[in-house]
Amino acid sequence: MTASTTDTALGFSIPGRNARGRIVRIGPVLDEVLEAHAYPKPLAQLLGEALVLAALFGSTLKEAGGQLTIQAQTQNGVVELLVADYKGGELRGYVRHDPERLAAAPVDPSLFSLFGQGYLAITFDQAVTGERYQGIVPLEGESLAEAAEHYFVQSEQIPSLIRISVKQHENGRWVAGGMLLQHLAEGEEGRERLHVRLDHPEWEHIRTLGETVTDGELANPELALDALIWRLFHDEGEIRVLPQSPLGRGCRCDPVHIRQVVSQFSAEEHAEMADKDGVIRVDCEFCARSFPIEVAEL
Structure with a gap:
């Protein structure tokens, strides 16, 4: 199988391990979003992470027209508001920040340097039922990916692994990639909540394999997504790959x-x-x- 390498999402499952995953990579879409704002590099990387998260979570929505919104906010940090959302395969996002505080921040600022005491809100809007579900967790960890892992542990009780890489290449173009791995008890439908179990040997095995993925692999526009899945999990008995989901940049202002x-x-x-x-x-x-x-x- 030949898979497109950028601006696409690819889902997969490993039935023998009760695991599912999704890999996304964005290139021209990320460039389009960033070129409209001319953000300093630390903020461009931060927004790239948020857009990858929105694509990872949003592309799992089963209802057409559903929307996934990621919002990070603080009262005393460099970043005042970070928003990224996904709807119908289209991504958009922006960052509102304090230029003076950014100038005083370290050259390579940490998540805490950018946000201070902030929070992460993830909102799912269902198109058919009109229902809205939102989870809010503190911004903890070294990256948005780690903060999102805390969200799944606290709000969903689903062990998850999230890896994100955002890079600007020598030609000035941006490429960002990410992977989401999750363990569902008793197969795809899920039954027993995982936090009541003493151990998860199947999940620990898949997590260990997933942790071997490198930043270079995630943000490499020449590496097909299905090839990356094969690199990580080729020793498993069966891998089911879903149809690709194309990603685009879309602002809904009318x-x-x-x-x-x-x-x-x-x-x-x-x-x-x-x-x-x-x-x-x-x-x-x-x-x-x-x-x-x-x-x-x-």
Whole structure:
């Protein structure tokens, strides 16, 4: 099988070990998101991690139209707000930060240096039922990947391994890749909650194999995703690989919708929102575009 190497997600399962996984890699999509903002390198890497997480979790949604949102926030850190989401195979994200605090931060800042005492919120919005599920955990660990592992342990009681690599190559292009491994008790459907069991030998075996993946492999645009799965788990009796899911960059800001929302305000509020030229400017933080609306036309 030949698998695309970038801007795609590939799911797989290892039935004999009651394990499932997903590998994603984004390249041009990540470049498009970052080029709209010109973030300093530490923030570009951070947003790359968040987008990989959104792709790993979002591509597992079974309902078309469902949305997965990752949000990290703090009150006293360099990063004030980090948002990345996935919907229908499309990714978007942005970072709001304090430039002065970033200038005072270390050259290679840790997660704590960027956020301080922050939290990570992961929200699943189901398209068919309209139900929303959200889990919130403290931002703990050395990376967003470690913080997300804590989320699965605390909110889902599912042992998980997450690895993410974000690299900027010599040509200036960005590539990011990630892998999610999970152990489901009693097969794919899952029955007995894992936190009540004394040990998990099958999971420890798969986790040990997964931990051998390198940053270079995850962010290597020349290494096919199915080839990487084979490298890690070729000694297992059976590996089931799912169809690939393409990933794209998509911002859902709609000029017509924005105009409709603004038109619902009163004339007095329009006057307060408008600049000296009588224009209301609505900015989209995801795509960094501005939508001008003349008050006289409302």
